[in-house]
Amino acid sequence: EAGVTQFPSHSVIEKGQTVTLRCDPISGHDNLYWYRRVMGKEIKFLLHFVKESKQDESGMPNNRFLAERTGGTYSTLKVQPAELEDSGVYFCASSQVAPSPLHFGNGTRLTVT
Amino acid sequence: AQSVTQLDSQVPVFEEAPVELRCNYSSSVSVYLFWYVQYPNQGLQLLLKYLSGSTLVKGINGFEAEFNKSQTSFHLRKPSVHISDTAEYFCAVTFRDYKLSFGAGTTVTVRA
Numbered sequence: 001e002a003g004v005t006q007f008p009s010h011s012v013i014e015k016g017q018t019v020t021l022r023c024d025p026i027s028g029h030d031n032l033y034w035y036r037r038v039m040g041k042e043i044k045f046l047l048h049f050v051k052e053s054k055q056d057e058s059g060m061p062n063n064r065f066l067a068e069r070t071g072g073t074y075s076t077l078k079v080q081p082a083e084l085e086d087s088g089v090y091f092c093a094s095s096q097v098a099p100s101p102l103h104f105g106n107g108t109r110l111t112v113t
Numbered sequence: 114a115q116s117v118t119q120l121d122s123q124v125p126v127f128e129e130a131p132v133e134l135r136c137n138y139s140s141s142v143s144v145y146l147f148w149y150v151q152y153p154n155q156g157l158q159l160l161l162k163y164l165s166g167s168t169l170v171k172g173i174n175g176f177e178a179e180f181n182k183s184q185t186s187f188h189l190r191k192p193s194v195h196i197s198d199t200a201e202y203f204c205a206v207t208f209r210d211y212k213l214s215f216g217a218g219t220t221v222t223v224r225a
Contacts, residue, residue, distance in 0.1 A: 004156070031211060042117075043157075043203065043215040056212065091157065095211070101147065102213065104157035 002026065004105035006092050012111045018080040021108045023092030025074070031095045032075050033102060034067060038088040046090075049075060061086075082112045115140040115206045119216035126194055127224055134189040134219045136204030146187045147205045147213070148178055157203065163187065174198070199223045 005024040013019050025032045034046040046065070047057040051072035060067070064083070069075040079086055089109050093102035120135040138144065148160040161172025168180040178189045187204060204216040 006156075033211065035213075042217050043213075045212050045214075048211055059212075093157075101159045101162055102157075102211075103159075104149070106154070106156040 004092055004094050004103050006090075006105035006108050008108060009106065010109045010111075012113065013082055014113055015084055016081045018078065019082055019110060021077045021079075021090055021092075021110070023075045023077070023105060025092070025094030026103055029094035029096050029103070030072070031097070032069060033093045033095075034075070034077055035091040035093065035104075036088050037091070037107075038085070041088075043091065046077075079110075082110075084112050086110060087112045115144060115208060115214045117204050117206055117214050117216040119202075119204055119219050121219050122217065123220050123222070125222045125224065128196055129193050131192050132190065132194050132198075132221060134202050134204075134221070136187045136189065136216060138185050138187065138204075138206045138214075140185070140206065140208065142208055144206045144208050146178075146180060147207075148172065148176070148187075148189050149203045149205060149215075150200045151203065151218075152200045160189070160202070194221070194223050196223050196225065 007022045032049040037043045045059040048055045049069045052069050066078045089107040091107045093104045095102050116139045118137045126132045146163040149157040161170045163170045163180045171177045176191050201218045201220050203218050205213045207213050
């Protein structure tokens, strides 16, 4: 089966610009998660979708971050406007039934200059 | 709330030598425990998991981990490492839900 796919793999933007990250989960996985690793820190939970509904978005840093999951398939994470502290690696993961082990994508490395 | 401490940030090791990566967690309730590995330029891959049952868990690539409830530890071991085991390793816990708490990671560098 195809794994979790994230696009782009790298993104370099200037402070104040907008960036949209995309995640395609494994087909049939209702649960989709976003995590982030800021340089030198732990990987932190951002939010969790069950199908198209946000189950938990307690980890979202602030209202500059907007996540959507259209039709319960792929998900996007938009950062607008980006700030320097948003730099890091954004991971997407999916699973069939929580709390089964998560399948992670390769991540998107975001650099805000 | 759970927290995870990986006691070593960097572990250099020679090829064919054993390696142990230490992980301690804090939680007032029972948890599920995981080890993930991230090879260079790749995503996180599950090595092994402890949900219940036997405290000695065997995973992929010859790794194993032992759950010790009294010491709240879940140390990862491999008796003989290969160059290809060079990667970053993450310990993670969750309490019967989806929200993983990760340790800071341990970078293992295997040298010939």
